[in-house]
Amino acid sequence: MSHSPRIHPTAAIDPGARLGADVSIGAFTVIGADVEIGDGCQIGPHCSFSGPTRIGPGNRFIGHVAVGGEPQDKKYAGERTELVIGQGNVFREFVTLNRGTGGGGGITRIGDDNWMLAYAHVAHDCIVGNHCVFSNNTTLAGHVTVGDWVIISGFAGAHQFCRIGAHAFLGMGALVNGDVPPYTMVGGNSLGRPRGINSEGLKRRGFDAERIAAIKRAYRTLYVAGLPLAEAREQLAAQAQGSDDVRLLLDFIESGERPLLR
Missing domain, CATH: 1.20.1180 (Udp N-acetylglucosamine O-acyltransferase; Domain 2)
Incomplete structure (x- = not known):
């Protein structure tokens, strides 16, 4: 049985990209140089991957996902920075994941077994843990840190340099401009405020x-x-x-x- 990548004939793969075993790549997807994609990843149509980006095994990119693009930071001057993704994540339609910046540590990092739903955005130098759910239109500004088992509801987001602790829950539309302690529920509708602990999730x-x-x-x-x-x-x-x-x-x-x- 062949374990070679399955690549749609309309996809464009740079010779400098590295593809693992059993990778599938959909129509009109573009994979640039210095992109490493782990075994068993499934990539849908119309996705773009820019490097340097390292992706672990078993990730799914459903379609129209932009991975490893330059950071949206005016201070970025073309220095070598990375995006590093773990294993077993799911990225739905139009998710955008940016590389880090030289002044911010140089790496945007996403852990394992996360679900990022349509139009979620992870900006430069963010660190995301494991087992998180980012609902539709979740937005992280630069340098945000998210712990394990965090759930962020639709249209919610975090200001740059904020931290969201493990097991926290952000309600729909919650915008946070300070650190959210572990286990905390944050109420939605504009500027988020603590509203108890995430007892159901615990x-x-x-x-x-x-x-x-x-x-x-x-x-x-x-x-x-x-x-x-x-x-x-x-x-x-x-x-x-x-x-x-x-x-x-x-x-x-x-x-x-x-x-x-x-």
């Missing part, structure tokens, strides 16, 4: 009642008790002694450079 991922109760207590300390941030951090430090989940939340807060979304 239950689906196997968090038991005791863990969820500890996270709820930490959320109330941070957002409901009316404490100054410094005092809230002291109380969270005490709560973290008995909870790895609260420790994750506290570490996120203490490592931030942007203001916390409050």
Whole structure:
């Protein structure tokens, strides 16, 4: 049985591209030089891939996807930068994924098993974790970091340099201009605000009642008790002694450079 790539006759593949075994490439797709596509990737019609870009195995690009384009940053001067994608991701129609910038670390990185639905945009120097869902028209500005198991609803987005912690949930249309702590739900409709914890998502991922109760207590300390941030951090430090989940939340807060979304 042949494991050679299956390439539609109308596709254009640069000789400098590297294609793994069992790759399929649809009609009118263009793959440029210095693009590496892992085994078993499925690429639909009318996609474009620019390098340097490295793509792991088992990814699906449904159609009209633009991968590895130059960063949309006026400071970019043609320096060598990369886009790195893990494995098992799905990218729906018209998703755009940009390479990094020299001043921003040089790499845009996307992890494993993410779903990016139609018209989602990941800008330069973003870091996206694993098992995330970006709904239609999700937009990340440059230098945004997204943790694992994050769900972003349609037409939502993040300001440049913001961080979105693991297991967070952004509602439809939510626009965030500060760091979103792990486990937090952000309300939609224009400027997003914290609206509790993502308890339903945590239950689906196997968090038991005791863990969820500890996270709820930490959320109330941070957002409901009316404490100054410094005092809230002291109380969270005490709560973290008995909870790895609260420790994750506290570490996120203490490592931030942007203001916390409050």
